Amino acid sequence: MKPAHREQSLTGPDEFFLLNEVHSLSQHSWDDPALAKLWRYNLHYFDDLNAKGSTARVEWHKALIARWIVENSPTKGSGWEPYPTSLRIVNWIKWALVGNSLTPDMVHSLAIQVRWLTQRLEYHLLGNHLFTNAKALVFAGCFFEGPEAAAWLHQGMRILAREVPEQILTDGGHFELSPMYHALALEDMLDLVNVIRSTGLPIPKLWGEKLVTMRDWLDSMCHPDGEIAFFNDAAMGIAPSPDELEHYAIRLGLAPKAALPTGCTWQSDSGYIRIQQGCVVALLDVAKIGPDYLPGHAHADTLSFELSVAGQRTIVNSGTSVYGDGPERLRQRGTAAHNTVVVDAENSSEVWSAFRVARRARPKPPLIEMNEQGWDVSCAHDGYRRLVGKPVHHRAWKFKVGSLIVSDRIEGSDSHAEAMFHFHPDLSLSLLEDGCSGNLAMDDNVLLRWRIHKGTARLERSTWHPEFGICHPSQRLVIELCNTESIIEFFWPNT
Numbered sequence: 001m002k003p004a005h006r007e008q009s010l011t012g013p014d015e016f017f018l019l020n021e022v023h024s025l026s027q028h029s030w031d032d033p034a035l036a037k038l039w040r041y042n043l044h045y046f047d048d049l050n051a052k053g054s055t056a057r058v059e060w061h062k063a064l065i066a067r068w069i070v071e072n073s074p075t076k077g078s079g080w081e082p083y084p085t086s087l088r089i090v091n092w093i094k095w096a097l098v099g100n101s102l103t104p105d106m107v108h109s110l111a112i113q114v115r116w117l118t119q120r121l122e123y124h125l126l127g128n129h130l131f132t133n134a135k136a137l138v139f140a141g142c143f144f145e146g147p148e149a150a151a152w153l154h155q156g157m158r159i160l161a162r163e164v165p166e167q168i169l170t171d172g173g174h175f176e177l178s179p180m181y182h183a184l185a186l187e188d189m190l191d192l193v194n195v196i197r198s199t200g201l202p203i204p205k206l207w208g209e210k211l212v213t214m215r216d217w218l219d220s221m222c223h224p225d226g227e228i229a230f231f232n233d234a235a236m237g238i239a240p241s242p243d244e245l246e247h248y249a250i251r252l253g254l255a256p257k258a259a260l261p262t263g264c265t266w267q268s269d270s271g272y273i274r275i276q277q278g279c280v281v282a283l284l285d286v287a288k289i290g291p292d293y294l295p296g297h298a299h300a301d302t303l304s305f306e307l308s309v310a311g312q313r314t315i316v317n318s319g320t321s322v323y324g325d326g327p328e329r330l331r332q333r334g335t336a337a338h339n340t341v342v343v344d345a346e347n348s349s350e351v352w353s354a355f356r357v358a359r360r361a362r363p364k365p366p367l368i369e370m371n372e373q374g375w376d377v378s379c380a381h382d383g384y385r386r387l388v389g390k391p392v393h394h395r396a397w398k399f400k401v402g403s404l405i406v407s408d409r410i411e412g413s414d415s416h417a418e419a420m421f422h423f424h425p426d427l428s429l430s431l432l433e434d435g436c437s438g439n440l441a442m443d444d445n446v447l448l449r450w451r452i453h454k455g456t457a458r459l460e461r462s463t464w465h466p467e468f469g470i471c472h473p474s475q476r477l478v479i480e481l482c483n484t485e486s487i488i489e490f491f492w493p494n495t
Contacts, residue, residue: 020469172213173270389413
């Protein structure tokens with residue numbers, strides 16, 4: 001069965017469009033340190049073999065695989081690290097299983113790569129890396145024949161028997177709590193069902209159960225535009241789109257997913273809340289940052305939220321465009337890049353390096369109530385208790401007919417605190433002369449009006465990063481808390 005498709009990335013016989021950058025092998029070869037490590041990793045994945053329109057590029061693909069074998073000596077360079085090796089194994093096998101022919105040299109190279117991988121499984125990293133290693137072993141075990149292949153299949157299935165219940169939470173969310181990594185995990189699970197079926201082996205019952213909840217979870221974490229929300233490391237264009245994944249599930253014979261209910265959807269195990277009321281969809285983060293032993297993809301975004309009005313994203317977290325260790329990576333992971341409260345210019349969780357977190361925010365169980373006008377959600381976290389006065393951030397979202405009130409309060413300290421609200425770059429933000437109200441408009445059409453009931457406002461420049469390698473200028477509203485409190489109300493059309 002044809003797998004899910006990504007966008008085309010091979011734009012010429014040796015030219016690649018990856019992470020919104022174009023480079024060629026003739027200029028850079030396979031592992032030029034002048035290029036970012038993540039770009040080089042993606043070069044070695046071979047995603048284009050199964051991308052949209054790939055059948056028109058089969059001759060390019062054959063030549064590229066042959067070139068990779070000649071120019072990447074076993075065990076040398078970034079392409080032989082376990083993660084890209086795992087993805088490449090899967091992509092070569094997918095390409096073969098849909099009707100393309102691997103030469104004997106290609107099959108021999110593939111076997112060498114699998115043998116290399118079996119000695120370097122990423123138990124030290126765990127999470128999605130180990131899952132991807134196991135998936136590659138399963139694919140190799142299904143593709144090859146003989147005792148060695150059977151051992152690969154057994155080892156991969158044994159790892160997955162432990163990792164599937166560990167990594168896929170009861171509500172269906174992936175345990176790293178990133179919608180992007182969840183979409184990648186969903187693709188992995190669909191691929192595993194696909195390849196196991198090709199061998200005639202039985203599908204583990206748990207996989208079928210998890211696929212139902214995983215598809216529902218992804219649906220609940222998407223905006224009306226059909227794409228994912230940006231909590232923790234998340235960007236478009238890395239995983240196949242949610243629609244592409246759903247079409248893949250249907251091709252595999254899975255029942256269509258249930259329609260999203262209006263009202264409140266509480267993903268209690270992963271810790272996200274979706275409120276769908278009238279023309280508004282809000283996604284609220286009352287989650288911990290991720291597994292305690294694996295916080296590498298976490299952002300300091302506790303109690304942030306995103307909002308769509310009439311199908312248009314309006315309030316947005318800043319997204320993710322880089323993975324390299326440096327100030328921009330830290331800024332994008334920081335609290336000020338999200339729609340939540342910064343206390344004493346510190347992050348709510350101590351993000352550091354590219355994939356590290358020290359002391360981290362832990363949210364209290366949220367209170368969710370329905371009233372005659374809509375939903376009330378309140379929560380608090382202790383991420384700032386390491387600061388002088390041990391401040392605790394409390395936030396409440398009150399949904400009414402035609403408006404949303406967001407209230408913030410800092411308990412236990414008179415620390416300086418500011419609430420951040422970032423807006424989609426297609427929208428223009430205005431602050432009226434009264435200094436406490438304004439509009440958010442697209443092409444002179446007002447989507448939101450807002451009024452501050454407590455606090456002092458200012459407008460600042462910001463940025464939005466919907467994909468790796470992309471930076472769009474945007475605006476944010478900053479509200480300085482007054483006497484440890486701020487209150488803002490957003491009004492949508494015709495109110």
